[in-house]
Amino acid sequence: MSATHTDVPKTLELIDDCPVxxxxxRVGDKWSVLIVVLLGRRTHxxxxxxxxxxxxxxxxxxxxxxxxTRDGLVTRTAYATVPPRVDYELxxxxxxxxxxxxxxxxxxxxxxDHIRAAREHHDRAAAPR
Amino acid sequence: MSATHTDVPKTLELIDDCPVxxxxxRVGDKWSVLIVVLLGRRTHxxxxxxxxxxxxxxxxxxxxxxxxTRDGLVTRTAYATVPPRVDYELxxxxxxxxxxxxxxxxxxxxxxDHIRAAREHHDRAAAPR
DNA sequence: CAGCATCCGGGTGGATACTG
DNA sequence: CAGTATCCACCCGGATGCTG
Numbered sequence: 064m065s066a067t068h069t070d071v072p073k074t075l076e077l078i079d080d081c082p083v084x085x086x087x088x089r090v091g092d093k094w095s096v097l098i099v100v101l102l103g104r105r106t107h108x109x110x111x112x113x114x115x116x117x118x119x120x121x122x123x124x125x126x127x128x129x130x131x132t133r134d135g136l137v138t139r140t141a142y143a144t145v146p147p148r149v150d151y152e153l154x155x156x157x158x159x160x161x162x163x164x165x166x167x168x169x170x171x172x173x174x175x176d177h178i179r180a181a182r183e184h185h186d187r188a189a190a191p192r
Numbered sequence: 193m194s195a196t197h198t199d200v201p202k203t204l205e206l207i208d209d210c211p212v213x214x215x216x217x218r219v220g221d222k223w224s225v226l227i228v229v230l231l232g233r234r235t236h237x238x239x240x241x242x243x244x245x246x247x248x249x250x251x252x253x254x255x256x257x258x259x260x261t262r263d264g265l266v267t268r269t270a271y272a273t274v275p276p277r278v279d280y281e282l283x284x285x286x287x288x289x290x291x292x293x294x295x296x297x298x299x300x301x302x303x304x305d306h307i308r309a310a311r312e313h314h315d316r317a318a319a320p321r
Numbered sequence: 322c323a324g325c326a327t328c329c330g331g332g333t334g335g336a337t338a339c340t341g
Numbered sequence: 342c343a344g345t346a347t348c349c350a351c352c353c354g355g356a357t358g359c360t361g
Contacts, residue, residue, distance in 0.1 A: 082300035083225050083293060089307075091220030093334075096212050109343050120335055125344060135310025146342040147341085156306055163292070163299040164212060170292040171211035177285055178218075181264025222354075238323055249355055254324060275322040276361080 086163075089134060094119055094127045096164060099153065102137060103161045106152040136160060215292075218263060223248055223256045225293060228282065231266060232290045235281040265289060 090096055097116055101107055107115070113124055128151055131137040136157035140150040153161075219225055226245055230236060236244065242253055257280055260266040265286035269279045282290075 081226065082304055083229070083297040084222075085304060086296055086300040087216070087220050087225060091216050093213075096216060097210065100212070113343090121344070122336085122346095123334060126334085133311055133314045134307050135314070136307075141343090144342095147344085149343060156303060156310070159303065160299065163296040166295045167215055167292040168212040170289065171215040174285060174288065175211055175214060178263050178265075181285070182262055185262045185264070242323090250324070251326095251356085252354060255354085270323090273322095274361095276324085278323060 089130070090160070090164075092127070094123055095131060098124075098127055098131065098151075099136065099157060099160060100164065102151055102153045103158065106150050108151070109149050112151065131157070218259070219289070219293075221256070223252055224260060227253075227256055227260065227280075228265065228286060228289060229293065231280060231282045232287065235279050237280070238278050241280065260286070 090099070094116065097119075098112060101112060101115055109121075109124070109128075112128075113119065113121055116124070119127075128137060128139070132139050132151075135154055138152050138154055140152070142148045142150075219228070223245065226248075227241060230241060230244055238250075238253070238257075241257075242248065242250055245253070248256075257266060257268065261268050261280075264283055267281050267283055269281070271277045271279075
């Protein structure tokens with residue numbers, strides 16, 4: 064393993080408006096990460112995302128895309144064709160976000176079993192009924 | 193900057209139980225990150241966390257600590273003294289989580305202005321009333 | 322001190338129906 | 342196709358009061 068008690072990164076600086084929490088407020092919701100990662104692969108149109116994500120309502124897809132666009136992470140391009148077509152694409156800023164997300168993903172993959180085990184152990188110890 | 197459209201990390205693997213979202217479900221809530229980072233500095237007791245965090249109710253502190261403990265990220269040590277004293281400490285697993293959190297924090301610090309600007313620009317363009 | 326129990330309001334997100 | 346508009350259920354989290 065890597066991080067020990069002593070080589071812990073930096074201090075993170077929080078308490079009184081914490082930047083990490085700020086990101087999580089934007090991306091910690093139910094769908095943002097999924098969308099960002101999908102758009103990280105390639106441009107998608109609305110219906111593609113809707114089908115790809117499975118489980119998302121078009122309401123939530125709309126709202127999430129709007130929020131991401133608002134924050135400059137995604138661009139929305141509408142073509143005045145018929146039927147209409149709207150493409151969503153990561154901005155440069157949005158693509159930089161893929162880096163921390165990837166790190167988080169790697170952590171998750173590396174430790175998901177560990178967490179599951181801890182949880183089951185804990186639950187079994189607490190509520191054996 | 194670094195990440196371009198082509199050197200995008202790995203594929204992240206999602207759709208159908210996505211590990212990233214799994215982490216965010218555990219740590220994307222309002223207080224977990226704050227607590228983890230504080231405990232990353234040193235062991236804290238309940239009341240210390242309560243004071244340090246400012247704004248958290250003891251209900252939420254309790255619930256969040258319990259969830260973190262359940263997932264094996266934090267250990268809880270109670271001393272049968274009077275008055276009672278309970279120490280919370282990051283586990284080894286919990287400390288490894290500091291790494292992705294730090295990366296996320298650095299991203300946040302590097303781009304918070306950018307995001308703020310994008311948002312204001314967007315809002316000004318949409319609702320100038 | 323370190324909680325637990327209870328009540329309760331607001332926001333998140335799902336389902337459904339309708340439109341340019 | 343790509344949304345918008347409504348209604349509504351749930352649950353997260355705050356406030357308060359009580360205990361070992």
